[in-house]
Amino acid sequence: MDMATKIPGALVAVLVGVAGAILLFWVLNKLVEMLPSALETRLKPYAFLLPAIAVIGTLLIYPAITTIYASLLNDDSTVFVGLKNYVRLFGSDTFLSALINNLMWIVIVPATVVVIGLLVAVLTDRMSPTKEKVAKSVIFLPMAISLVGASTIWRFVYAYMPDKNHQIGLINGILVALGGEPQAWLQITTLRFNTILLMVAYIWTQAGFAMVLLSAAIKSVPEDTIEAGRIDGASEVAVFFRIVVPQAWPTVVTVFITVLIGVMKVFDIVYAMTNGNFDTDVIGNAFFNAMYFSGDRGAASAIVVILMIAIVPIMVYQVRQFRAQEQSR
Amino acid sequence: MATKGKLAELSTQVDVASVQKDILPGFLNAATVNGKVYGAPISMNVKSLYWYDKANFSAAGLTVPKTQADLDALITKVKANGKTPLCYGMESGSATGWAGTDWIEDYMLQTNTPEVYDKWVSHDVKFDSPEVRKAFDLYNKTIMTDGNVFGGAKNAASVTFSKAFNPMFEKDPGCYLLKQGNFITSFFPKDVLANLDQRVGVFATPSVNGQNPMEGGGDLAAAFTSNDKNVKKVMNFLVNDPTFGVEIAKSGAALSPHKSFDSANYPNDVTREVVKAAQVASVFRFDASDQMPGAVGSKSFWTGMVDYTSGTKKLDDVLTTIDKSWPTS
Structure with missing residues (x-):
């Protein structure tokens, strides 16, 4: 058409x-x-x-x-097996490794996204309007790219060829130009470094989102409260942490939780970059592989139920937070 | 489908004995269920092949190895000259690892009888068995010995299979041999493709046990009805008519499974060499991972090869993990 x-x-x-x-x-x-x-x-x-x-x-x-x-049935949902799927999952090293990775994503990514978003929001706030627009647009741009597209871009950043003359990866290209040896970045499992490399790609796509919301929140902080602080002799740092951040706090929490929920479900980046190889698997990708490669509906359902149970407390917290905000208005 | 009685036996359509005579021994095994033949091959691809750059190969004083001992000697010779014998890449997006399974399948055929291979496909021979360990040991010796693979076997999981051979075609080559199926030529660099016959040589996997089996694949034709006149005509055309497959062969897209097929129809000498290597084969077997259940053949066997080759997991662990992933029902 x-x-x-x-x-x-x-x-x-x-x-x-x-x-x-x-x-x-x-x-x-x-x-x-x-x-x-x-x-x-x-x-x-x-x-x-x-x-x-x-x-x-x-x-x-x-x-x-x-x-x-x-999740209580067998692989083609014909026989009741009780909790066997769950027992099998928690007895498998690969699934436990995926849980650890998810935990890492949860601990590192939302906080980093908020910090970077806040930093950019504050810094661009001090630029001239034109420069601020350009800077913000550039940082917001990755938001417009699909996660699979972002994965492709970052795979090129980390790409590896054994031959010194054929580096198509950005990092290895620079490394070789400086006289170093090319590295297979996505295979470095020491301290799960490769998982952190995947997170970088995700943070790159999410920082713009955090920046836009936090920038709006900072701009809506009443000017008189900041001025009052300055007149009272507060340093710029103190003004930021004691006056600006507390008033933008509800937005910070919203951004944090939105990213947190996104991170718990993370799938695209991992699937498109490593497909969970080299100990980078996460729950979302484990589900996809159990469902569509292994054709095991029981295990796939059990994985999703585990994910659902893990997300519920965060949802409850968010709804409570929202209600508290509504009441304080 | 055959087990569910949905297919008509091949004998109702064409003369099975004449088909049997004109194709590679063992090809019909993939189309045989409980001793009854249901399908006939209409195209073929072969995988037990090694590729080399003719100029570089002869400049280094190398000759085509006929046996595994020859190959070992070749590897030693290349290494003695301070060079690397093999190029190897198993990165293929979310399908990473399949290139490794081809090695094991080839060595399974080379170190065991075809009957053992068939039992392995149906899991009557487990991955954790002396037979499969023989194949893995040979893989370990050939690939995972230090200095045998350009860039190191550990990093092969990060090297794209469709670019792994590039260093082989350099003036100062990174390696001298690449093992891949006949489809790999379409990925070769443009300047190599333009002079394929002059630049590229090919030979079948050097024999380990005196036999020369061939691993590959192909398309099978089968009929749903046993007594439809027109269906029989189509089946006879696909299976017996010498004009069928000529256009496909000319395009280089697939090989004919028939011994009587006129090899003048193939676009170049390299393809004719490939066909010759297949036709002298003692036995033909379908790609094992393609025949195994998806949970193994397109998942755990792939990741097993990645984990083993990259050194993430030990052999015992890899084999038991694959065995455990075999669907129980």
């Missing part, structure tokens, strides 16, 4: 979608209005919630329940 047919097609789709939604709510509304008025007022909110609940139910809750059930 060419663009000329795609654009009208997309417009029609949008129109039909919106009109359909309006029609649906209108019909539901009419139906409720036909009821006695006491019942009408009580049921009306539910009538409007119904479509949303139906969608979440079929696309989220129902699959979640079947996944939990499938």
